[in-house]
Every structure is written in C-alpha cells, then in structure tokens.
Amino acid sequence: MRIHIKKLKIGDVLKTDIFNRQGLHVLAKKTKIRLEDIALLNKHNIKFVDVEGSVEERIAREVFNGTERPLRVKHNYDESIREYQAFFLEAVISGEFDQSKVKWTLMPLLEQLDEQKDVLTLLFSFQKEDETIYNHSLQVGLLSYYIAAWLGYPKSERLEISKAGYLHDIGKSRVPLSIRNRVGQLNDEEEKVLQKHTAAGYQIIRKSLNNDTTALVALQHHEREDGTGYPFGLQKDKIHPYAQIVAVANEFISKTFTPAEQPRRNFSIVLQEIYELGFGKLNEKPVQALIHNLLPNMIGKKVQLSNGHIGEIVLNNPMDFFRPLVKVKEVFIDLSKERNLNIREIIV
Structure with a gap:
C-alpha cells in the first residue's frame, strides 16, 4: 500500500x-x-x-488497537457512502429520495460512535484523498453527532442532528455538475448558483422526509450569526440550534480536508480558525464543545513541527490551547514559550 x-x-x-x-x-x-x-x-x-x-489492517491498529470492531465500522462507513451516493443520484433525477435508506444505512454507524472516544483518529482514518460530496457529508454527520453529545443532547436528538448533518448538502444534487465538482475558485455567477443548494436541499428533504427541522438545517447551515451568511443573512437568534451545530462540523471537516498528494493543513491553525469563528460567525457553544473535546484527543498523537522534527504531544497547555508541550526524542519543547515553532500537522 x-x-x-x-x-x-x-x-x-x-x-x-x-x-x-x-x-x-x-x-x-x-x-x-x-x-x-x-x-x-x-x-x-x-x-x-x-x-x-491493507487499509483495513491500518485502521484496526490505529483506531481500535487490533480489536475486531474497526472492520465492522469500516464496512458500515463504506456502506453509508454507497447508499448516500444512491439517494443523491435519486435526487439528481427526481428531486427526492427514498427516506427509508437514510436511517437504515446511517444507524449502524451511529450506534458504534459511542464506543469510539478518539474522534480525531476516527475522522482522519476515514478521510479520503479523493474526497467527494458523499464522504464529506458522512463526515459532517458523524462529527455533528459528537458535538451534540458533548453539548448534552439526549441520544434521540443526537441521531436527528447527525441525520441533518448527513443530509445538509443534498441540495447540491440540483447544482450543475460542472460547478459542483469544480476544483478551484468559482466566479461570482457560479458562486450564486452554488449557494442555491441550501434552498434546494430544504425542498428535497421536505418532499422526501416531510421533516421540517432536518430541512431547516439544510437551508441554514451557511447562515452566520453576524448576518453575513446565506441564503437570508439571518442573525444568531434566527438560526436553528441544530443548524448551528452542523455549521461548525461542516467548517471543521472542510478545513481539515487534504487533496491528494498535499500535506495536511496545520491542525493547530485549523482549530484556531474554528475558535475565532466562534466570535460572531459560528455559535460559540458548539465551537467551544469541539475545541475542548478535541484537545484531549491530541495527547499522545505524533506531530510534525514547523522545523520538520517529529515528536509526541504529552501535555495540553490550559493557558494556550493551541501550543502544547511536545516531546521530541528526549527533549521537551513547550510551544507556548518557543513561539518560533508550531505544529505543522498531526500524523495519523
């Protein structure tokens, strides 16, 4: 491999x-x-x-330390992507999809999330370098489930929020393929066409599921609390709490995606960007839940520093979340004091 x-x-x-x-x-x-x-x-x-x-053997070693569960998770993950592709294509053709498939494919995977505490390894292990809308949507659904759990939502609501995250981009089925799959910057007209996916998703979900809340998440996941989002420029108190959660998950998954043959983005910078969006753009509660629950997952992770050295995070710094204590060979480096160094990426 x-x-x-x-x-x-x-x-x-x-x-x-x-x-x-x-x-x-x-x-x-x-x-x-x-x-x-x-x-x-x-x-x-x-x-x-x-x-x-094989990929499966690596996931077994990385995620669950050699138990049998990872192969089952991998199977359910791949099955969820295949089914998403199927009902996405249904929506392309007819503007609706078979609602029974959503719960049937997503539920086995969601049931296993409570068993897996290392969220970073889970998400990064299943990232694909040739990411499609299908993989992105599933990742957003999974992370939305975790954020909802960290915020204290009961399991019934966590499942609904995850489903809303899973379906948040279904409206892109109504966006021309040439725009949907474009690599690179869109022009102003193309961007306007792409932005219509939120309203299209609202209509598709209402027609397919008759679920106003899930439809509202598709409509609002690009709204921002200062009114700079779309499609309506809603402000904080007008955005549904489920949409606020999915918006945070969507931003995180988008920012951590790495195209083929490119190194991962500086993970600390991604976290800082999400953290800063929590001051006026994204709701601060799901942002803080994400930051404070991902940081403990970083302890023990192998990292590459900006000077190229590889080490291991041994302690988080409570006064500076994004600059932990790192051990390189036998040397301990406090990034809160060594300001010329930072974490380039986490090695997963």
Whole structure:
C-alpha cells in the first residue's frame, strides 16, 4: 500500500527498499519504521513509500488497537457512502429520495460512535484523498453527532442532528455538475448558483422526509450569526440550534480536508480558525464543545513541527490551547514559550 510519509505509523513495515533521487539507499525493505526513519525520509525529500498491510489492517491498529470492531465500522462507513451516493443520484433525477435508506444505512454507524472516544483518529482514518460530496457529508454527520453529545443532547436528538448533518448538502444534487465538482475558485455567477443548494436541499428533504427541522438545517447551515451568511443573512437568534451545530462540523471537516498528494493543513491553525469563528460567525457553544473535546484527543498523537522534527504531544497547555508541550526524542519543547515553532500537522 502506497502512502504519504506523513501518514506513516511507528511500526509500519516497508515493502520495498527506499532510494533517494540521487540513487542513494536510504532505508531497507522490511524496515520497521521509527520516528527517526520518518525524519530521515523527510530529510531526503521522499514523499511516498510502500508499506505492508491493507487499509483495513491500518485502521484496526490505529483506531481500535487490533480489536475486531474497526472492520465492522469500516464496512458500515463504506456502506453509508454507497447508499448516500444512491439517494443523491435519486435526487439528481427526481428531486427526492427514498427516506427509508437514510436511517437504515446511517444507524449502524451511529450506534458504534459511542464506543469510539478518539474522534480525531476516527475522522482522519476515514478521510479520503479523493474526497467527494458523499464522504464529506458522512463526515459532517458523524462529527455533528459528537458535538451534540458533548453539548448534552439526549441520544434521540443526537441521531436527528447527525441525520441533518448527513443530509445538509443534498441540495447540491440540483447544482450543475460542472460547478459542483469544480476544483478551484468559482466566479461570482457560479458562486450564486452554488449557494442555491441550501434552498434546494430544504425542498428535497421536505418532499422526501416531510421533516421540517432536518430541512431547516439544510437551508441554514451557511447562515452566520453576524448576518453575513446565506441564503437570508439571518442573525444568531434566527438560526436553528441544530443548524448551528452542523455549521461548525461542516467548517471543521472542510478545513481539515487534504487533496491528494498535499500535506495536511496545520491542525493547530485549523482549530484556531474554528475558535475565532466562534466570535460572531459560528455559535460559540458548539465551537467551544469541539475545541475542548478535541484537545484531549491530541495527547499522545505524533506531530510534525514547523522545523520538520517529529515528536509526541504529552501535555495540553490550559493557558494556550493551541501550543502544547511536545516531546521530541528526549527533549521537551513547550510551544507556548518557543513561539518560533508550531505544529505543522498531526500524523495519523
């Protein structure tokens, strides 16, 4: 399996010998990867390597420490994406979809979320470099479930909020393919066409589910509390609480998505951007719930610093959320004091 070196795990085994561009032998076949090996590969500007094992085996090791649950989660995740694609295409053709499929495909996955506490690893393990609207929508649905749980919603409401997150972009089925799949900046006219997906989603969901709240989330997930969002420029007290949650999940998933062959965005910067949006753009309650519940997940994570060194987060800084204590080999680096350094990315 060919992967980017920034997705290597300690203990991964190289499938082939590794040479740099000058033909110098860097690492041998069957090498069991250590932190120093990742740093060496980076030093030689080697971006991709072949490792032994399948995607499923990696997820088993990363997410659930070798238990049988990850394969079941992976199956349900992939099944949910396939079913989303099916009813998305139904909506393209007819403007509605079979409501029974939504609950049937999403429920098995949601039932397993309560078992998984490491949200970062779960989300990043299932991210796809060739992300589609289907994968994005499912990720937003999953994260919306977690945020609702952190805010204290009962399980019945968490399921409804997750479903609303899952369906928030269904209106894009009515947006021309040339705009929907565009890579790069849209012009003003194209942006206006894309923005119509919120109203289209409202109509599709009402027609398919006859559920006004879920439809309202599709309509409002791009509204912003200062009135700068769309389609109506609503302010804080006019935006449904479910839509406020899904808006935060949507922003986070969008900002952490990494296109193929590009390094992940600086995770600390993503968190800071979300945090800052909580002052006037996004509702502060789901923003704070996201930040305060993701930060504990960072302890123990391997990270690459802005100087290229790879270390491990050992302690969060309560006075500066985004600058924790990091151990690089035997050296402890307090990022709250070393202001010239920051976390470039989390290695998942």
